[in-house]
Amino acid sequence: SSILHIAAVVVSGTSVVVYMYTWCLSSSIHISAVVVSMFSTIICGFLFLLVVKRLPEHVQVDDPAVVKRLAKKLERQQIPLRSDYGYKVSLFSHLHQYSRKAPLTQQLSIPSTVIHPSIVRLGLQYSQGIVAGSNARSVALLHAFKQVIRDYTTPPNEELSRDLVNKLKPYISFLNQCRPLSASMGNAIKYIKKEISNIPSQCKEEEAKTKLLTCIDRYIEEKIVLAAKAISKYAIEKISDGDVILVYGCSSLVNNILCEAFEKSRKFRVIVVDSRPRLEGREALRRLVQRGISCTYVLISALSYILPEVSKVFLGAHALLANGYVMSRVGTSQIALVARTFNVPVLVCCETYKFCEKVQTDSFVSNELDDPDDLMVTRKGKTQLENWQDVSSLGLLNLVYDVTPPDFVDLVITDLGMIPCTSVPVVLRVKNLDQ
């Protein structure tokens, strides 16, 4: 696409020159000048459309041409296509919606030859929710890539730096089909691809493989483990004795911070807010109570009841967007909004490797639709929504993420320090310069 950019710039430049030339001549040759200028503007406009970045395929599911292109790409990579399930609410019909009861492994051969076994295992764990949470997914992905690299042998007449990247592409498509990639996973993949392409060609295979494995270990150690320690250090400064801290769902980073703070003998109590259908707050509650922290548990519908007691809100993030918006579990923006109304400070904790260059101002454009059958609940042996597919006017929507505007967030705690939400693009720019 960079070639396209250059070509577009060159051709549009020449057409502007032609336009100016004809404008100068327009006084003498009236009609043909108009024709030539129209022609050049049409060319400019056409090239402009080419230059504009294409929308990613996973947010254009209602466009049959895009779906066909995706199907062809998957067929080329020998990966089965996962079909959508159930009626989609019209506002979100441009997103995929899969069913957990139809795993992708149904269409794969059982001793999987096309896809490395550890990647198949990972895909299964993603789609069944066994590995959930931004950090866990990235670590599991890197672990699987380590296995892939260990088992990789360079074919003859190929270079490791180019061939390994091509080998990883179908695996990434497969994982994307199992569950859409998270921003942290995307950044990790970019990092690995860069490391692989930077391997010098005279490097021997064993040496190259050990180098890659140590790179991966270092990435995990720096960006996830050490970052968590640094963030805890900054965050503990913000926790004072007697605080009542509100957390939402199960964020591994926030749980880490609270456990560290408790170990450093800060006196505080925690209110865990939870929401259906995932009910992740129960897991957070278990981890905190196991350490001895006194907790209260409410559902999100009781938020405005409990907020007068709260002194701070700590939220985790799935990704931080380039315009300062925080993308996190659905319900987070509600919490931030209500907390702002009660003048309770909202602190978001996020490692820098989750910062991404996407820009989004609403939760509709790009999101993830989970299995709608998760919304069905069985009480006293009866499931009311059992035949929801038969009711034509009923749609079940199970959103996973939402975006919180930076006006509701008071502080973002990262491993680089405590920054306001609007400084995210600065961090991104600095990161790009480093690389």
Added chain:
Amino acid sequence: MELQAVLMAAGGGSRMMDLTYNTPKPLLPVGNKPLIWYPLNLLERVGFEEVIVITTKEVQKMISTDPKVKLDVKMKLDLVCIQEDADMGTADALRHIQQKVKTDVLVVSCDLITDAALHEVVDLFRAHNATLSMLMSKAHEFTETVPGQKGKKKTGEQRDFVGVDDTGKRLLFMANEADLDEGVVIRKSIMRKHPRMHIKTGLVDAHLYCLKKSVVDFLADNKSISSIRGELVPYLVRKQFSKSTNSPKVIDETHQNLKKNDSNVNLEIQISSRDEELLHLTQERSCWNDHRGDMSDAYHGGRLRCYVHIMDEGICYRVNTLAAYIEANRLAPKLFDEPAVHPSAVVSERCLIGADSIIGASCQISDKTSIKRSTIGVSTTVREKVKVTNSIIMHGVTIEEGCNIQGSVICSNAVIGRGADIKYCLVGSAQRIEPDGEHTTASPHLAITHSPTPLYSN
């Protein structure tokens, strides 16, 4: 490579000696295909390209020489022979091929006929990083009367008690009635971890197991275990909850020490993998738990896990008794879509062949015969005016004119004399039935086998 398939085809068929004294069990015809074809077909459909087949020399000889035994599978079959008289159990056989096993194994028994979705079993094995994953099915009552047996199936057969957790996937308890003296005994440690357990009887064990490679290595060191189903599986299920498996991560030094001191190498040390710290980190950061209500981590911190997939619908039979053999013959045609009447069979026009009957290759069916709900084997000759209902006729049988065969099993190369009337009987291999003989239900059910002299009529 992810999984290696191992097919156990060395069993004797001890519960249907009437059928297997002449033909080895893997080569018994079911729906005119050898019994071993069904699991091989299942493996091929699912995508396996190689199978290690453990069998006896006799079976290997018959597969390679006998033209009637055609296994048209495209997979590469690696036949491993073991001595017939060595009395090897399934675990012994697995120990025998330990050198060939390079990754996790999928062990299948040769008498399994099923249309199960194997990916369900293997997905449990993959997703939960399980040590054992197996397939079971709800047992269906056999409806056909079995020849050679008095009355209905004997009750009071040894039942299997299978305990699963609330999700129905995790295997918590497995015992056979024979091993339980006074009652079902469940340890308190299991109840504390899984307060809700569903105990099921009446399940058919399909003898399809996904085992980790470390289990095969463990078998090589522990020579006392000889049967997978009888000893290894209950051992693994019990080991899930033993205290030593749940102790914190074993450090490398203790690993070395234990290896030197203990000749009986512990299983739990063998199941730890490389990059254990990364897996631990993933589990720590993931907000998933397989149970709720108590303070423990996912899987209660246990590293050995056994899972089971219980099929509700679908065909799943183990052909190890005569009743199962007959039932399988009824249902086998549903599993493959070849035409019911083989193209090379010579069928005359004035005979009546029901839609659910199968006629094998090179058969000769003469006029005025009526064949309903039956299977006719390869190279069988059926003369005029014969009525065959609800029966299984194997290969090379000759049925003379005017016979009436109902609800019976006629084994290979038998000759049924003219006008014989056979109801609910089992005629052994190469036997001759006298013309005009009448063998019916009035007399006690007859199994006519290995008698050198022709039989009298009753």
